[in-house]
Every structure is written in C-alpha cells, then in structure tokens.
Amino acid sequence: MSSIKTKLYNQCVEFLEARLTIVNQTISDLQNALQAETKSSAGDKHETGRAMLQLEREKAGNQLAEIEKQKQILQKINPASNYQKVTLGSVVKTTGANYFISISAGKIEVEYNSYFAISAATPIAQLLISKCVNDTVRFRETEFTILDII
Numbered sequence: 838m839s840s841i842k843t844k845l846y847n848q849c850v851e852f853l854e855a856r857l858t859i860v861n862q863t864i865s866d867l868q869n870a871l872q873a874e875t876k877s878s879a880g881d882k883h884e885t886g887r888a889m890l891q892l893e894r895e896k897a898g899n900q901l902a903e904i905e906k907q908k909q910i911l912q913k914i915n916p917a918s919n920y921q922k923v924t925l926g927s928v929v930k931t932t933g934a935n936y937f938i939s940i941s942a943g944k945i946e947v948e949y950n951s952y953f954a955i956s957a958a959t960p961i962a963q964l965l966i967s968k969c970v971n972d973t974v975r976f977r978e979t980e981f982t983i984l985d986i987i
Contacts, residue, residue: 842928842987844947845937846916849954852942853907860900867894907940910956914939920986923965925957931974933981938962 871890914926929936935952942954964974973982
C-alpha cells in the first residue's frame with residue numbers, strides 16, 4: 838500500500854522540479870533581456886522596459902522562494918510511514934475523493950485512481966487533519982467518510 842504514497846510523493850517531487858526548471862529559465866531569460874536593455878539607450882522607454890523586467894524578475898524570485906518552501910514541506914514527509922490519524926504525508930481515501938496531504942500539486946493519477954495532492958493549509962486538509970478512519974467530514978454542503986489512511 839505504501840507504494841501508492843511513494844508514487845504520489847515522487848510525482849510531487851517531479852511537479853516541483855518541473856516548476857523549478859520553468860522559473861529558472863524565466864530568470865535566465867530576464868537576465869539576458871536586462872543585459873540587452875542596458876545596451877540600449879532610448880531614454881524613458883528604456884527606463885520603463887528595465888523597470889518592467891525588474892518587476893518580472895522579482896516575481897520569478899518570489900516563485901523560486903515558494904518552490905523552496907514546498908520542497909522543505911516535502912522533505913518532512915516520509916513516504917514509508919503510515920498513520921492512524923490524518924497528518925502531513927497522509928494518503929486519505931474517502932467516499933468523495935482521495936487526497937495526499939503534502940503540497941498543492943493538483944490531480945495525480947496512480948494505479949488507475951485519482952488523488953488530489955493538497956497543502957495542509959487548504960480548507961479541506963484542515964478539516965481532515967487529526968481525523969481517523971470512519972470519521973465523517975462536511976465540506977461545502979458535501980459530506981464524506983474517511984475509508985482509509987495510509
């Protein structure tokens with residue numbers, strides 16, 4: 838059973854690596870564009886272009902910092918451990934949907950089942966945390982029961 842958790846964990850790692858590659862490429866492209874802007878001297882237009890590039894670089898830097906935070910969260914998860922109560926790193930199967938309490942990485946398909954990788958800070962995760970098998974949770978007018986916790 839823990840192979841499901843390992844596969845979910847690995848897909849979350851791959852998700853972050855893909856995002857990291859995109860952000861690093863964006864930062865590299867912005868650096869090149871900034872250097873190209875420096876060689877130009879078109880007055881006000883030049884300054885506006887540089888300012889826009891600086892803002893984009895700052896935004897990419899913030900994305901980079903967020904990816905690092907998410908990596909740190911993933912490092913706290915041991916895919917080999919099982920839990921009696923829902924916590925960070927739990928795979929939660931319910932009558933509604935299946936969840937992996939980790940990082941917000943969206944829908945992941947593993948062994949013909951769908952799981953939603955969600956952050957522990959999300960509203961649904963907040964409802965699930967500390968719950969046990971057979972506990973019932975109500976979220977947005979929908980009630981569901983926890984069938985299994987891995």
